[in-house]
Amino acid sequence: MIPMSNAVDMSDVPLVATHELMVPMQHIIDTERGLAMLKCISNAELRQVDNAIWHALAGDPARRVAVLLRFRALVQVFKARRLAELFLHRGFMLIAPAVHVAARMRLNTEWGFNPLKFERTLHDLLEQLDQGLPYSGERLRA
Numbered sequence: 001m002i003p004m005s006n007a008v009d010m011s012d013v014p015l016v017a018t019h020e021l022m023v024p025m026q027h028i029i030d031t032e033r034g035l036a037m038l039k040c041i042s043n044a045e046l047r048q049v050d051n052a053i054w055h056a057l058a059g060d061p062a063r064r065v066a067v068l069l070r071f072r073a074l075v076q077v078f079k080a081r082r083l084a085e086l087f088l089h090r091g092f093m094l095i096a097p098a099v100h101v102a103a104r105m106r107l108n109t110e111w112g113f114n115p116l117k118f119e120r121t122l123h124d125l126l127e128q129l130d131q132g133l134p135y136s137g138e139r140l141r142a
Helices: 018-030 042-054 059-076 081-104 117-130
Strands: none
Touching: 018 059, 018 081, 042 059, 042 117, 059 081, 081 117
């Protein structure tokens, strides 16, 4: 019998539910750091987010680590110029769709999210939402 492990494969972080990834985002909004996707977030602030995740998502430690890694990658991907400009153009209404994309898109911790794929997927989602269409999510695994 092969022992089961809760280890997270850092080369391919598991997908998480959008509502789970909203936990750290809601924490930074509640603590008035909603612009963290545009500004640098300090190590102390990241530790506070880590604690918020740990307390809010009881249970499977691997899932909590996946949420943490995905949140950090989400903040990092918005350092790309085009994504930062999109955030400035759309404002806080961009957060929920961006969190959805980050929860469902493939993530490698060494490279983070691919900014171009992230932007394309986010644009697809925003177009469908702007048209009032349900989002199929088919391109999110890219």
